[in-house]
Amino acid sequence: MIRLTLSLILVVWGVVARAEVDIQEITTPGGIEAWVVEERSIPFVAVEIRMEGGGSLDREGKRGAVNLMMALLEEGSGDMDARAFQEAREGLAASFGFDAYDDSVSISAKFLTENRDEAVALLRQAIVDPRFDADAVERVRAQVLSGLASDAKNPNQLASDSFYAAAFPDHPYGSDMSGTAESVAALTAEDLFDAHRDTVNRARLHVSVVGDISADEAGVMIDTLLGDLPTDAPPLPSDVAFGLPGGVTVVDFATPQSVALFGHEGMKRDDPDFFAAYVMNHILGAGGFESRLMTEVREKRGLTYGVATYLVPRDLAEMVLGRVASANDRIGEAIAVIRSEWARIATEGVTPEELDAAKTYLTGEYPLRFDGNGPIADIMVGMQQVGLSPDYVLNRNDFIEAVTLEDVNRVAAYLLRPDALHFTVVGQPEGLESGPLPPLVAN
Amino acid sequence: MMRSIVLTAVLAMAGWSANPLQAQEVTTFTLDNGMDVVVIEDHRAPVVVHMVWYRIGSADEPVGASGVAHFLEHLLFKATDTLESGEFSATVAANGGTDNAFTSYDYTAYFQRVAADRLPLMMQMESDRMNNLRLTEADIETERQVILEERNQRTENRPGALAREQIRAAQYLNHRYGVPIIGWKHEMEDLSLEDAVDFYDLYYSPNNAILVVAGDVQPDEVFTLAEQYYGVIPAEPELPERLRPEEPPQRAARRLVFEDPRVSQDYVTRSYLAPERDSGAQETAAALVYLSEILGGSSFTSVLSVKLTFDSEIALFSGAGYDADSLDDTTFLLSVVPAEGVSLQQAEDAMDAALAEFLEEGIDPAQLERIRTQLRASEVYALDSIDGIARRYGSALTQGLTVQDVQDWPDILQAVTADDIMTAARDLFDLDQSVTAWVVSDRQELTQ
Numbered sequence: 001m002i003r004l005t006l007s008l009i010l011v012v013w014g015v016v017a018r019a020e021v022d023i024q025e026i027t028t029p030g031g032i033e034a035w036v037v038e039e040r041s042i043p044f045v046a047v048e049i050r051m052e053g054g055g056s057l058d059r060e061g062k063r064g065a066v067n068l069m070m071a072l073l074e075e076g077s078g079d080m081d082a083r084a085f086q087e088a089r090e091g092l093a094a095s096f097g098f099d100a101y102d103d104s105v106s107i108s109a110k111f112l113t114e115n116r117d118e119a120v121a122l123l124r125q126a127i128v129d130p131r132f133d134a135d136a137v138e139r140v141r142a143q144v145l146s147g148l149a150s151d152a153k154n155p156n157q158l159a160s161d162s163f164y165a166a167a168f169p170d171h172p173y174g175s176d177m178s179g180t181a182e183s184v185a186a187l188t189a190e191d192l193f194d195a196h197r198d199t200v201n202r203a204r205l206h207v208s209v210v211g212d213i214s215a216d217e218a219g220v221m222i223d224t225l226l227g228d229l230p231t232d233a234p235p236l237p238s239d240v241a242f243g244l245p246g247g248v249t250v251v252d253f254a255t256p257q258s259v260a261l262f263g264h265e266g267m268k269r270d271d272p273d274f275f276a277a278y279v280m281n282h283i284l285g286a287g288g289f290e291s292r293l294m295t296e297v298r299e300k301r302g303l304t305y306g307v308a309t310y311l312v313p314r315d316l317a318e319m320v321l322g323r324v325a326s327a328n329d330r331i332g333e334a335i336a337v338i339r340s341e342w343a344r345i346a347t348e349g350v351t352p353e354e355l356d357a358a359k360t361y362l363t364g365e366y367p368l369r370f371d372g373n374g375p376i377a378d379i380m381v382g383m384q385q386v387g388l389s390p391d392y393v394l395n396r397n398d399f400i401e402a403v404t405l406e407d408v409n410r411v412a413a414y415l416l417r418p419d420a421l422h423f424t425v426v427g428q429p430e431g432l433e434s435g436p437l438p439p440l441v442a443n
Numbered sequence: 444m445m446r447s448i449v450l451t452a453v454l455a456m457a458g459w460s461a462n463p464l465q466a467q468e469v470t471t472f473t474l475d476n477g478m479d480v481v482v483i484e485d486h487r488a489p490v491v492v493h494m495v496w497y498r499i500g501s502a503d504e505p506v507g508a509s510g511v512a513h514f515l516e517h518l519l520f521k522a523t524d525t526l527e528s529g530e531f532s533a534t535v536a537a538n539g540g541t542d543n544a545f546t547s548y549d550y551t552a553y554f555q556r557v558a559a560d561r562l563p564l565m566m567q568m569e570s571d572r573m574n575n576l577r578l579t580e581a582d583i584e585t586e587r588q589v590i591l592e593e594r595n596q597r598t599e600n601r602p603g604a605l606a607r608e609q610i611r612a613a614q615y616l617n618h619r620y621g622v623p624i625i626g627w628k629h630e631m632e633d634l635s636l637e638d639a640v641d642f643y644d645l646y647y648s649p650n651n652a653i654l655v656v657a658g659d660v661q662p663d664e665v666f667t668l669a670e671q672y673y674g675v676i677p678a679e680p681e682l683p684e685r686l687r688p689e690e691p692p693q694r695a696a697r698r699l700v701f702e703d704p705r706v707s708q709d710y711v712t713r714s715y716l717a718p719e720r721d722s723g724a725q726e727t728a729a730a731l732v733y734l735s736e737i738l739g740g741s742s743f744t745s746v747l748s749v750k751l752t753f754d755s756e757i758a759l760f761s762g763a764g765y766d767a768d769s770l771d772d773t774t775f776l777l778s779v780v781p782a783e784g785v786s787l788q789q790a791e792d793a794m795d796a797a798l799a800e801f802l803e804e805g806i807d808p809a810q811l812e813r814i815r816t817q818l819r820a821s822e823v824y825a826l827d828s829i830d831g832i833a834r835r836y837g838s839a840l841t842q843g844l845t846v847q848d849v850q851d852w853p854d855i856l857q858a859v860t861a862d863d864i865m866t867a868a869r870d871l872f873d874l875d876q877s878v879t880a881w882v883v884s885d886r887q888e889l890t891q
Contacts, residue, residue, distance in 0.1 A: 041487060042826045083753065086743035090813040093820030112820055139752065142782065146759055150707040155600060255705065257595035288541070289520070289532045299529060302588025305596050325596050357537050364539010368490055368556055372827040 021370050023380065023390040024215045030223035034207035035380045035390060036215045039373055043113040045211035046373040048381040049226070052204035054104040055177030056237050056316065058195070064179020065187055065195040068137075068144055070100040072192060073107075075136035078125040082136050085126070094119040096126065102177055103315040104385065105199050110374065113212045116221075124225045130196060132189045144184055151176070155253055155426040156323075159261040162251050163424040167244040172237055173317060202226060203233035208380035210373040239316045241265075244422045250434045251426040258331040258427025259323070262338070264420040266311055266318035269386050275399045276407035277311060277415055282358045283350050283408075284341070284416075285309030285322055290357065292345065296337050297324065303334040313386075320415065332431040339418055339440055346416040349409030363397040467832065470662035471846050474669060476678040477650030481836045481846065482665045483657035485829045491658035492830055493565040494554040495573070496837040498653070499646040501626070502548040502619035502687060502770070508638045510626015513546040514590055515639050519553065520544075521582045523575040528582065531568055538564065548620055549770040550841035556830070559659040563668055570672040573647050583636045591632065594625050602703035606712075606882045613697045613878045614714050614774060617688045648679030653840045657833035687771060690716065696874040699881075706884040708759075711791045712778035713879045715871050719769040720852070722844050728767040729855045730867035731775060736814045737806060737864065738798075739763025739777065744810060747779070750797040756782050757793040770842045775871055787881045787889065798872055806861045818856050 024036045055066045074089075074096060075082040089096060094111040107127060111119035151157040161176060168174035178184070205226065209218040242265040267277050285293040285308050293307045309322035326334040370376050383392055418440075425432055432438075468484040501512045522528040535542040540557030555565045598604040608623050615621030625631070654673060656665050693716060720728040738746045739762040743753075751758035757779070764776040777798075781790040825831055839849045883889060 042823060044820075044823055044827075046827075083743050083749075086741060087809075087813065090741060090744060090817060093817045095824075110824060112823060142759055146708055146780070153705050153707040256599045257592070259600075288536065289529065290536050295529075298589055300585070302585040303592070305589055305593035325600075326592060327595055330592075357533070361536040361539055364558065365541065367488075368539070368541070368558070371488055371490060371829070374827060 021376065021393060023393065025390055026215050026219055028219035028223045028227075030227040032202065032205065032207060032222050032226060034209060034218065034222050035384065036208070036213070036218045037210040037373075037376055037380070038214055039210055039376075040212050042373065043212050044110055044373070045113070045116065045209060045213050046377040047107075047109045047225075048208045048377040049107040050104045050206045050381050050385050051106075051200060052104050052206075052315065052385065053199045053233060053236060054101045056102055056172040057198045057234055058172065058177065058179075059191070059198070061183070062187065062191050062195070063175060063183040064144065064177065065191045066105065066199050067100045067178050068140060068184065068187055069130075069132075069192045069195040069199070070098045070105055071140050071144065072132055072136060073098045073126045073130050075140060076131040076133050077129045078131075080125070081131070081133060082139075085122070088122055089119075092119050092122065094122070096123055098126070100177060100199075102173060108378075116213075120221055120224055124228075127200060127225060128228050130192075132192045134189065137187075137189060137192070141184060141187070144178060145181055148178055148181055148184070151178070155255055155257075155259045156261075158251050158253060159259055159424050159426045162249055162426075163244070163261045163263075163422070166249065166422075166424075167242050167319075168240055168317065169243065171240040171316075173240060173314070197230065198234050200229065201233045202229050202231045205229075206381050206384035208377045208384070210377040210380070237316060242317055242319060246417075246420045247422050247436050248432055248434055248438075249422070249424045250429060250432055251424065252428060253426050255427055256327060257325050258328050258425050258429045259325045260331060260335060260423050260425045261321065261323055262335075262421055262423040263312075263319050263321035264417055264422065266313060266320040267415060268318050269313035273407070273411045273415075274311075274313075276403045276411040279355065279358050279362065279400065279403045280345070280350065280408045280412050280415070281309055281311050281320070282362060283354050284345055284412075287358065287361065290361075292341050293322075293338060296341055297334055301333070301337065303330050303337065307334070307338065328428045329430045331425060331427065331429045335423055335425075335432070336440065339421060339437070342416055342421060343418040343440070345412050346418060347413070349412055350405070352405055355403075355405050355408060359400055359403070362400050366397055467826070468662070469836075469846065469850070472666055474649065474674045476674060476676060478669070478673050478676075479653045479840060480666065480669050481653065481655045481840070482660060482662040483655070483829070483832055483836070484660065484662070485657060485832075486659050489559045489659045490556065490829075491559040491562050491565075491656060491660055492554060492556050492833050493562060493569065494552055494655040494657075494833055494837055495569050496550050496552040496653045496655065496841050497646060498549075498651050498685065498841045499551055499642075500547050500549040500841075501622065501624040503646070503685065504619065504622075504642070505638075507630060508634060508642075509622045510590065510624075510631040511634055511638050511642050512551055513625055514586070514631070514634050515642055516544045516546045516551050516553075517586050517590060518578055518582060518639055518643075519572050519576065521586075522577050522579075523572050524577060525571060525575070526568065531572065534564070534568065540565075546624055548624060550838065552837055552841075554833075562656070562660065562665075563672075566668050566672040570676060573649070573652070573673070574676050576643060576647075578636055578639060578643075580636055583634070583639065587631070587634060590625065591628070594628060594631065597625060598623070599628070602701075602705045603882070605703065606701040606880060609699060609701050610712065610714055610878050610880045611774075613699055613880075614716065615690060616693075618690050618771060619687065620771065645679065645681065645683075648682055649673055649676045650678040651682055653837060655833045655837045657829045685770075690772060693876050697878040699878070700886055700889070701880055701882045702884070702886045703882075704884055706882055708780055709787055709881070709883045710778055710780040711787050711794070711879065711881050712776060713794070713877055715775045715873070716876045717765065717773050717775040717871055719771070719773040720767045720839075720842075720844060720848070722848050725848060725852060725855050726859075726863065727867055729852075729859050730863040731765050731871065732767055732818075732856065733811070733814060733859050733864045734868050734871070735763045735765035735775065736817075737810060738801070740814065744813075746801050747777070747794070747797055750800065751779060751790075751793055752782075755793065757785050757790055758782060761794070768838050768842055787883070791879065791881075802865070802868060802872070806864060808861070811861055811864075815857060815859075819853075822853050
């Protein structure tokens with residue numbers, strides 16, 4: 001067992017505060033790698049499990065199988081039907097979450113020290129031995145279909161569906177992993193067992209455990225939970241290029257406020273310039289009230305309640321994305337301001353003051369994230385998923401501090417391409433039409 | 444004058460198993476100007492949450508100025524005598540912290556999360572904007588557009604939210620809980636500088652505020668800082684007593700049909716007027732917490748789910764909701780989304796039949812004990828979030844409860860019996876105290 005004791009050191013204006021997060025990197029007796037933090041002050045344990053693959057591994061013609069399968073893990077397993085399983089879980093006051101994403105499936109659990117063994121046995125049964133009973137499949141299928149019907153009238157979902165379909169045709173990223181009414185209606189129990197075999201396994205497994213448990217106990221617990229899963233999995237789909245050129249797509253929908261999803265190609269998480277891009281994006285649109293976009297679009301002009309941008313380094317493609325919502329008669333102006341800010345930061349860069357403020361915030365805020373067993377478990381499994389080691393917790397702020405003004409401005413100049421931005425707008429926007437980006441008029 | 448009472452949160456409950464919970468120390472005192480202070484110690488991380496809660500919410504607004512409490516919340520981030528517009532949040536961010544604010548029917552609150560040694564700066568700035576805000580006409584013009592876009596985003600673009608507004612408006616004929624927190628759109632459009640400043644001058648005062656500090660702090664240090672920053676602000680002598688119009692007796696069931704083509708799935712929902720937690724008398728509310736869990740808390744084992752989804756194929760989803768935290772009478776909600784091929788009338792009839800059967804059959808003892816266990820465990824899980832604990836106190840103290848009430852609540856919940864719940868249910872389920880709404884995409888289809 002490798003053991004690394006790390007201290008988070010928080011430095012603000014020369015004042016040093018310390019938060020101890022003792023991350024133990026273990027290999028269980030059964031050979032599973034995991035990170036454990038023993039935190040005894042509250043008598044419960046938080047467990048986070050991720051398996052890479054997720055909705056991207058839906059088989060041909062079976063779109064929505066992984067999503068439906070994960071929703072059914074809490075609906076009966078072992079010798080218990082859905083109600084018997086939930087009565088047992090509720091009686092233990094344990095909470096289990098099963099979720100599916102494009103690149104992974106996740107299992108989250110919290111349970112009390114006093115009944116840990118029973119809770120673990122129950123969770124193991126759901127992970128390893130699901131039943132996919134016919135009545136449960138039909139009940140959850142109807143819920144998924146209802147969700148798809150809601151999506152068809154949800155402006156934000158309509159924007160995502162249109163944007164990704166155009167950006168990633170012929171790739172899993174191009175369609176919603178919930179599937180379509182047709183594909184979901186056709187799924188069989190056999191499809192669900194296949195989806196389970198394909199995505200719930202030890203091939204690309206990440207585990208973190210935080211709370212009232214020792215590393216040795218956690219190792220035994222993890223083997224109980226996951227040791228019986230198969231160790232192989234189908235290969236992941238190949239990388240895909242962002243295929244949507246600059247322009248505007250209007251999706252007509254009768255609602256008073258238009259919503260826009262916008263973006264272009266981005267940067268990989270392991271790119272040497274990633275931290276510079278991260279700091280730059282904070283200044284542009286991720287920094288809450290202080291970002292340039294919030295200042296220009298909301299604070300100065302009152303055009304929106306919120307605008308934000310994100311670096312989105314998915315496993316198989318990278319994007320810079322943003323969202324904004326404005327009344328139908330004002331969304332055109334909001335988009336014009338966003339485009340001119342995109343161009344301004346790409347050509348003029350940021351100021352030393354902006355860079356300093358961003359660094360102070362990002363380095364000061366980081367330790368505040370480690371504020372509970374659940375959040376720490378979540379952060380640790382996320383780090384494993386992108387291939388970081390525990391000492392990243394120590395070094396992360398140094399990476400931020402090392403970013404220079406020259407780095408940020410160089411990255412802004414090549415990463416942000418105002419002419420490549422595509423805006424997908426859902427609503428009845430005045431003065432906007434599908435087609436190329438209109439000429440930018442100074443405002 | 445420091446009235447210091449050190450109370451240990453009642454979290455190590457009788458009957459709990461061997462693990463002694465790390466008790467959180469809660470200390471309270473009141474400054475000479477009437478400002479209440481609550482300090483919650485949690486030394487696991489060098490972090491502090493600093494909150495100021497005002498006993499003023501949307502239900503306290505003057506007639507015709509709906510939304511002014513929330514509007515003012517936005518405006519508190521503008522300039523003061525010593526800070527420029529936006530400088531408050533920028534300073535919090537420059538110290539590695541995060542900040543925000545929220546408004547409800549009964550309170551308006553401002554908070555920052557920051558390294559514990561930054562607490563004096565937070566107090567300096569928060570106390571500054573309690574008294575020294577300097578609003579301009581330009582602030583009003585721009586920020587009014589922002590809140591209108593917020594209303595667009597939260598309400599106008601969401602048919603379910605528009606339906607809830609109508610239901611509350613029908614439920615509360617006289618009380619301001621019938622007016623949306625964000626305001627009616629036509630009144631928001633006319634909110635003026637004078638509306639905002641009048642509200643601010645009267646209600647943003649130390650004798651109308653509660654300071655909650657939670658995290659890696661010592662109570663005596665917090666007291667000294669609170670005296671220094673907040674203690675110097677004079678009390679508002681004109682602060683009115685918090686009197687609200689009461690609901691007249693409801694004498695007839697109310698019904699409505701809400702139609703919007705953006706509704707994707709028709710549903711029926713019913714709201715009953717219900718009692719809330721009252722200081723020293725939280726037992727009925729505790730029973731209603733159980734009732735809500737029994738009827739709709741679990742989509743697998745609750746009464747509505749079993750009767751409407753598992754034993755029959757009436758409902759795709761069903762649920763129950765009860766908000767115990769409220770200054771005045773609150774609501775208890777039931778809703779049913781019918782399964783394919785089931786009409787709203789059939790769904791509503793089945794919901795009423797399920798309620799009637801429940802009142803006849805009583806409570807499954809095993810289900811009651813599972814819920815009791817979950818409520819007990821939720822106190823353990825709650826200790827993981829210092830923000831959540833801080834919010835309990837702020838919310839309670841602005842809604843007529845005391846620190847003692849907050850600390851008694853877990854034990855009161857544990858003591859609830861099946862008889863208590865059935866008594867509360869019989870008192871609650873009176874159609875003449877209710878609003879029933881059908882939310883539909885096309886009312887023509889109802890008659891086909």
